[in-house]
Amino acid sequence: MNEAKFIWMDGKLVPWSEAKIHVLTHSLHYANAVFEGTRAYKTDRGLAIFRLNDHNKRLLKSAKMTVLNHNLSLEELNAAHIELLRANEFKSNVYIRPLIYLGYGVMGLAHTKAPVNAMIAAWEWGAYLGEEGLERGIRVKISSFARNSVKSQMGKAKASSNYLNSQMAHFEAHEAGYDEALLLDEDGFIAEGPGECFFMVRDGVIITPSNDNSLVSITQDTVIKLAADLGIEVRRERITRDEVYTADEAFFTGTAAEVTPIREVDARVIGSGKRGEITEKIQKAYFDVVYGRNPKYEHMLTFV
Ligand SMILES: Cc1ncc(COP(=O)(O)O)c(C=O)c1O
The missing domain is CATH 3.30.470.10 (Aminotransferase class 4, branched-chain amino acid transferase, N-terminal domain)
Structure with missing residues (x-):
């Protein structure tokens, strides 16, 4: 520490x-x-x-x-x-x-x-999923745990109690040799990572689920704004696991995870097996914003 x-x-x-x-x-x-x-x-x-x-x-x-x-x-x-x-x-x-x-x-x-x-x-503190992960991408496993049901937990609260679910999912994935977990909701659609939102790219379009079964994420919101600036269409849609397996690109976002490419899910190689082109553009744009290199978003920074 x-x-x-x-x-x-x-x-x-x-x-x-x-x-x-x-x-x-x-x-x-x-x-x-x-x-x-x-x-x-x-x-x-x-x-x-x-x-x-x-x-x-x-x-x-x-x-x-x-x-x-x-x-x-x-x-x-x-x-x-x-x-x-x-x-x-x-x-x-x-x-x-x-x-x-x-x-x-x-x-x-x-x-x-x-x-x-x-x-x-x-x-x-440095990169949450490792510097190498930011560049090469990480390996992800769909969890055997479903995301906390909206019927029994308040997933919009960043509440400590919600994180037992996250912790167990992360532990399971890590013990199985993966870097991170990806949780489905109770209906089998992609919900989110233990501490990240999920995005995938298909035919040049970015797709990310609604926040029905996830935290209302600040990084996700930033990324959606940046994609619009880059002229990339973003759709908020339900995603199934088979769509993830065949995505052209995938990445996680979060304050800790920043923009982390996903190169493999459940032993299926995603796209070319390395950081995708659109992922790289979004990642670069994100780092430009947080490091104060994009005047349009300077209002998002509070200088100490
Ligand atoms: C469960 C969960 N989902 C998503 C996120 C991403 O949220 P944010 O981008 O606001 O950090 C986090 C991290 O805070 C999280 O813990």
């Missing part, structure tokens, strides 16, 4: 090694906590947080969905992120993890009497 100097805890900057909580922290037992994964990039003009406001808006929506009654405003969250990044004096790209959780004080399932706490940590 790349330790940093400080972690923000309930309004205070605490030295990294002192940012501790009690073992009877409510969220540790019953998993009601919500979080974000946000990135900041070292641009030519200094460290800039990508789509900070959108990430914190989603964090607040997640907290509302799971009834975490905190008193944080969007403005306070944004300011706390900036304060934390300034204090830590990072030298390279950073991953930021805010978490709203239920603290110590009561036990039992009923959660509304537990104190609500918040923390923000940040550390220097």
Whole structure:
């Protein structure tokens, strides 16, 4: 773990090694906590947080969905992120993890009497699925786990409890020798990756599922905007696994995964078995935006 100097805890900057909580922290037992994964990039003009406001808006929506009654405003969250990044004096790209959780004080399932706490940590972090993955593409396995059903979980909340499903799917794929999993929904259509959205390319058209069974993803939204700029048609459609196997190109997107090409799914080579032409264009356009090289999207950056 790349330790940093400080972690923000309930309004205070605490030295990294002192940012501790009690073992009877409510969220540790019953998993009601919500979080974000946000990135900041070292641009030519200094460290800039990508789509900070959108990430914190989603964090607040997640907290509302799971009834975490905190008193944080969007403005306070944004300011706390900036304060934390300034204090830590990072030298390279950073991953930021805010978490709203239920603290110590009561036990039992009923959660509304537990104190609500918040923390923000940040550390220097590279490519989630590896630098090589970004260039060569990764190998993916369709999971034996279905994505959490919309009848029983709130997949629009970036809620900790949803990530047991992600974790088990990732573990299964990894143990089988793959880099990442791809989850179907309860009806057998492509839902999303454990921490990524799925895109495929067929006959020059980009296809990605609706958000019916996935997080409302910030990177997916960015990629759709960039595809329009590049004059590439994007369709939001249901995708079946056989369509994935025969796609010309495929890629994952996410704050952590950025734009990661997929070169193989369930031992079927996708397209030419390496990063596809359209994937490469989208990837380049995405990195141009996050590194502040595309003036059209400068409003998406918050300079620290
Ligand atoms: C389950 C899941 N789907 C999709 C994504 C991609 O979302 P975003 O692009 O907002 O990071 C993530 C990552 O946050 C995720 O955890």
